[in-house]
Amino acid sequence: xxxxxxxxxxxxxxxxxxxxxxxxxxxxxxxxxxxxxxxxxxxxxxxxxxxxxxxxxxxxxxxxxxxxxxxxxxxxxxxxxxxxxxxxxxxxxxxxxxxxxxxxxxxxxxxxxxxxxxxxxxxxxxxxxxxxxxxxxxxxxxxxxxxxxxxxxxxxxxxxxxxxxxxxxxxxxxxxxxxxxxxxxxxxxxxxxxxxxxxxxxxxxxxxxxxxxxxxxxxxxxxxxxxxxxxxxxxxxxxxxxxxxxxxxxxxxxxxxxxxxxxxxxxxxxxxxxxxxxxxxxxxxxxxxxxxxxxxxxxxxxxxxxxxxxxxxxxxxxxxxxxxxxxxxxxxxxxxxxxxxxxxxxxxxxxxxxxxxxxxxxxxxxxxxxxxxxxxxxxxxxxxxxxxxxxxxxxxxxxxxxxxxxxxxxxxxxxxxxxxxxxxxxxxxxxxxxxxxxxxxxxxxxxxxxxxxxxxxxxxxxxxxxxxxxxxxxxxxxxxxxxxxxxxxxxxxxxxxxxxxxxxxxxxxxxxxxxxx
Amino acid sequence: xxxxxxxxxxxxxxxxxxxxxxxxxxxxxxxxxxxxxxxxxxxxxxxxxxxxxxxxxxxxxxxxxxxxxxxxxxxxxxxxxxxxxxxxxxxxxxxxxxxxxxxxxxxx
Numbered sequence: 001x002x003x004x005x006x007x008x009x010x011x012x013x014x015x016x017x018x019x020x021x022x023x024x025x026x027x028x029x030x031x032x033x034x035x036x037x038x039x040x041x042x043x044x045x046x047x048x049x050x051x052x053x054x055x056x057x058x059x060x061x062x063x064x065x066x067x068x069x070x071x072x073x074x075x076x077x078x079x080x081x082x083x084x085x086x087x088x089x090x091x092x093x094x095x096x097x098x099x100x101x102x103x104x105x106x107x108x109x110x111x112x113x114x115x116x117x118x119x120x121x122x123x124x125x126x127x128x129x130x131x132x133x134x135x136x137x138x139x140x141x142x143x144x145x146x147x148x149x150x151x152x153x154x155x156x157x158x159x160x161x162x163x164x165x166x167x168x169x170x171x172x173x174x175x176x177x178x179x180x181x182x183x184x185x186x187x188x189x190x191x192x193x194x195x196x197x198x199x200x201x202x203x204x205x206x207x208x209x210x211x212x213x214x215x216x217x218x219x220x221x222x223x224x225x226x227x228x229x230x231x232x233x234x235x236x237x238x239x240x241x242x243x244x245x246x247x248x249x250x251x252x253x254x255x256x257x258x259x260x261x262x263x264x265x266x267x268x269x270x271x272x273x274x275x276x277x278x279x280x281x282x283x284x285x286x287x288x289x290x291x292x293x294x295x296x297x298x299x300x301x302x303x304x305x306x307x308x309x310x311x312x313x314x315x316x317x318x319x320x321x322x323x324x325x326x327x328x329x330x331x332x333x334x335x336x337x338x339x340x341x342x343x344x345x346x347x348x349x350x351x352x353x354x355x356x357x358x359x360x361x362x363x364x365x366x367x368x369x370x371x372x373x374x375x376x377x378x379x380x381x382x383x384x385x386x387x388x389x390x391x392x393x394x395x396x397x398x399x400x401x402x403x404x405x406x407x408x409x410x411x412x413x414x415x416x417x418x419x420x421x422x423x424x425x426x427x428x429x430x431x432x433x434x435x436x437x438x439x440x441x442x443x444x445x446x447x448x449x450x451x452x453x454x455x456x457x458x459x460x461x462x463x464x465x466x467x468x469x470x471x472x473x474x475x476x477x478x479x480x481x482x483x484x485x486x487x488x489x490x491x492x493x494x495x496x497x498x499x500x501x502x503x504x505x506x507x508x509x510x511x512x513x514x515x516x517x
Numbered sequence: 518x519x520x521x522x523x524x525x526x527x528x529x530x531x532x533x534x535x536x537x538x539x540x541x542x543x544x545x546x547x548x549x550x551x552x553x554x555x556x557x558x559x560x561x562x563x564x565x566x567x568x569x570x571x572x573x574x575x576x577x578x579x580x581x582x583x584x585x586x587x588x589x590x591x592x593x594x595x596x597x598x599x600x601x602x603x604x605x606x607x608x609x610x611x612x613x614x615x616x617x618x619x620x621x622x623x624x625x
């Protein structure tokens with residue numbers, strides 16, 4: 001992406017692709033950008049990732065560390081797959097280690113400046129021909145010296161010196177809290193051209209990382225907070241929600257749900273890049289719906305991915321066998337991959353990145369997630385919505401047919417929190433409900449929504465047998481199934497209501513006779 | 518102890534030939550003459566000419582005076598205008614008296 005709209009300020013593609021999206025092309029070139037955040041918000045990782053991504057693009061870098069020693073930084077960054085020592089050997093990276101040395105006692109006598117530091121940075125930049133510099137962190141400079149006014153003045157000099165060197169620089173700074181002043185010590189006063197803020201807020205007992213570009217002087221960027229995560233072997237990964245939504249495609253190709261009766265209810269099957277939400281109480285047949293969806297894909301030679309957060313692998317395979325599906329054989333054929341995990345193992349942003357990684361690597365045509373409700377409590381409601389948006393956009397972009405399940409809280413009727421929060425994000429919704437009838441509990445299925453297609457509006461009874469799901473006739477003499485309080489009405493009442501409806505609508509077809517009649 | 522015989526090995530890091538550099542050099546020469554009476558070797562390093570030396574010694578501020586010998590290593594930063602602090606940093610007792618005071622040494 002180039003700066004067609006703002007030719008005044010050139011952008012430097014950072015190589016952190018997700019960041020480049022929200023930064024609309026990258027960081028302002030040959031300028032300094034202030035990265036401000038509270039303790040633990042990921043400033044150091046960000047600063048190192050900026051250099052690491054540059055080195056991968058053939059742009060050498062200099063890391064100026066005021067807080068951790070160079071040795072510590074080298075060690076800490078190994079888990080991200082960044083071999084700093086190797087890059088130093090190859091002349092692609094140079095450290096300026098300005099961390100305090102507790103071994104050496106220092107006395108201040110009279111006035112001084114940070115001329116030696118500037119000379120060292122200049123020296124390191126010349127040595128590796130650096131085009132990128134990261135300085136981590138400004139706050140630590142203040143703690144090394146008593147004279148704060150001097151330090152402020154000297155940092156200003158360093159910022160100007162960096163500009164004169166023609167490098168693109170990141171300076172990190174601490175802030176006291178996630179929503180207060182931009183940074184401590186008033187450093188934003190002299191390097192406020194470009195400011196990005198990292199947040200690591202505690203919401204409902206979970207941590208949620210976000211990144212916000214506060215301003216890029218003279219050039220454009222995405223507004224607002226974007227969730228991001230920090231993962232091993234990946235570093236900083238921003239989740240650019242709005243950018244992803246723009247690139248969604250739409251397909252008219254229909255595929256089978258794995259059950260031709262369900263296909264009929266959906267007007268001929270699911271759309272290829274659609275996402276279907278299957279909602280129901282525990283035991284209503286959600287996992288069965290998922291299993292036949294996967295089976296249907298595998299039968300056509302499509303690769304299918306199952307992310308299971310509620311049941312163990314053994315349970316899943318056993319249940320599938322009970323419905324006549326041989327998951328193990330499908331796996332041996334390379335048509336199915338089952339990933340079982342505990343939802344609490346990591347945050348939702350991490351899950352999104354992990355799942356995207358699995359999808360990219362395996363390349364399925366279908367994927368199912370059973371269940372979304374299990375992930376709902378891992379993060380905040382907002383984080384959950386972002387997760388669903390992120391995953392939905394991603395699989396649509398990859399033209400994968402998706403199926404998510406949601407568990408309702410009550411056995412009879414009702415809706416789930418999951419459902420009410422993400423129903424607008426999915427293309428189709430299938431409800432599975434228990435229906436109490438004269439002392440029996442039957443199961444009902446209905447297609448509530450099918451974006452871009454007509455569908456069966458009836459609530460139909462279905463049974464689960466040895467060979468899976470069988471959809472039967474509609475419940476016609478029962479009302480209130482969806483609300484969880486079914487009420488039986490006499491056939492006469494049904495006739496009367498429908499005959500009035502027929503008059504009103506005209507071409508409306510008459511209902512079938514009732515199943516319980 | 519042999520403090521009377523030990524020589525002071527000092528290095529002063531400065532940035533170019535600024536007024537602050539000159540003040541620091543003048544101050545240091547005067548203090549050394551008064552207090553160290555020839556028992557010192559002084560090297561002056563301009564970090565603009567030798568940035569790698571500043572890197573190796575992890576110097577941030579200029580002027581920085583480093584006492585390499587006698588051990589332990591000590592640093593004094595600033596233009597050395599506060600003589601008492603310079604002497605404290607160098608662990609030299611004022612008025613030309615030998616620095617070998619037991620109480621002073623035990624404090625380090």
